[in-house]
Amino acid sequence: MAVQHAAQREGWSAGAEVPDRVTPRQTFCGPLLSAMLFGGGSAGISDIYVHIRDIVSLSARDWESNPLERRLARWHTSLARAINDFVRVGVLREEGHARWSLTDKGLAVAREFGLISRDGVLIDRALLRKQLVDLALEFEKMYRVVSRPGPMPPQAVSLEK
Numbered sequence: 001m002a003v004q005h006a007a008q009r010e011g012w013s014a015g016a017e018v019p020d021r022v023t024p025r026q027t028f029c030g031p032l033l034s035a036m037l038f039g040g041g042s043a044g045i046s047d048i049y050v051h052i053r054d055i056v057s058l059s060a061r062d063w064e065s066n067p068l069e070r071r072l073a074r075w076h077t078s079l080a081r082a083i084n085d086f087v088r089v090g091v092l093r094e095e096g097h098a099r100w101s102l103t104d105k106g107l108a109v110a111r112e113f114g115l116i117s118r119d120g121v122l123i124d125r126a127l128l129r130k131q132l133v134d135l136a137l138e139f140e141k142m143y144r145v146v147s148r149p150g151p152m153p154p155q156a157v158s159l160e161k
Contacts, residue, residue, distance in 0.1 A: 020059050020060055020061050021059060021061055022059070022061050022062055022074050022075070022078065023056060023058060023059065023062050023075055023078060024078070024136065024140075025078040025079070025081045025082040025085070026082070026136040026137075026139040026140045027056060027132055027133075027136040028056065028075075028078060028079045028082040029082055029086070029135065029136065029139035029142075030055075030113065030115065030128060030131070030132060030135035030136070030139065031051060031052050031055040031056055031128065031132075032048060032052070032079070032082055032083065032086065033091075033102070033106065033109065033110045033113070033115050034051065034055070034115055034122070034123065034125070034128055035048045035051035035052065036092070036100070036101065036102045036106065036110075037102070037110060037115060037116055037122050038051060038122065041101055041102050041107075042095055042099065042100065042101035042102070043099070043100065043101075044098055044099045045098040045099070048079070048083075049076075049079075052075075052079060054125060055125055055128055055129050055132070056075075056132065058075050061074065062074050062075035062078075063075070083100060085142075086100075086106070087100070089105075089142065090103055090105045090106075091105055091106040091109050092106055113135060113138060113139075114131075115128070
């Protein structure tokens with residue numbers, strides 16, 4: 001959980017450049033595929049966590065505990081949803097408990113988004129950091145956004161009899 005008004009560690013920024021909002025799950029898609037590629041086509045959750053933290057600038061809000069699953073940070077939930085989305089669309093497949101691997105479709109997606117060249121050369125992490133916003137916008141097109149149903153809109157009241 002984030003502690004408000006805590007003293008900043010020496011050499012750490014005050015977070016002005018990192019917005020105080022939860023990072024959208026689409027932002028995790030590029031680094032998630034990159035983690036799979038760096039792992040030789042598969043990775044466990046701890047390797048993915050390390051890779052994500054190295055690439056994505058997580059806000060203080062991302063580190064807060066999830067209201068529904070208190071033992072997890074909000075970004076862990078967003079990442080889990082991204083993983084589940086990739087499994088659902090066939091980009092990843094489960095290889096066991098908390099371990100996934102790329103499918104052929106996953107390799108094609110990685111190539112399409114420039115995470116791997118035709119020669120099999122992986123994208124540099126620094127370059128991936130610079131492209132996160134653009135990649136997130138592209139990955140957003142892969143998802144069908146479903147929102148929770150809200151309250152019904154107010155009905156027009158008829159005064160006619």
